[in-house]
Amino acid sequence: MNMKLTQMLGVGALALSALVGSARAADTVKVGVLHSLSGTMAISETSLRDVLLFTFDEINAKGGVKVGGKSYMIEPVVVDGASNWPLFAEKAKQLLEQDKVAVTFGCWTSVSRKS
Numbered sequence: 001m002n003m004k005l006t007q008m009l010g011v012g013a014l015a016l017s018a019l020v021g022s023a024r025a026a027d028t029v030k031v032g033v034l035h036s037l038s039g040t041m042a043i044s045e046t047s048l049r050d051v052l053l054f055t056f057d058e059i060n061a062k063g064g065v066k067v068g069g070k071s072y073m074i075e076p077v078v079v080d081g082a083s084n085w086p087l088f089a090e091k092a093k094q095l096l097e098q099d100k101v102a103v104t105f106g107c108w109t110s111v112s113r114k115s
Contacts, residue, residue, distance in 0.1 A: 028075040032095035032104030039083025045108050049078060052105050077101055081112055088115040
């Protein structure tokens with residue numbers, strides 16, 4: 001795996017482990033994935049979602065995220081920002097408040113992050 005991606009996911013895993021208590025159900029932890037899967041940005045962001053899902057599968061296959069001697073499987077919650085910048089804010093709020101994710105990966109463009 002690309003070293004920079006591994007480092008980025010390592011930082012995400014640290015954030016995830018710090019927040020795992022607030023978003024776990026049984027032995028899983030929910031992780032948000034917020035990218036444009038439709039619209040003009042889907043051509044470049046769909047592959048980003050795919051990389052995250054592949055990486056989560058690899059982590060789960062190795063026993064998940066270990067926190068305090070206990071393992072948690074990653075449960076991705078994928079939502080579509082639809083290349084609609086105001087929709088990104090709504091979807092991020094949904095991930096946090098309704099889906100109760102511990103951390104969110106995504107918002108590839110600066111305008112989606114600002115939303």
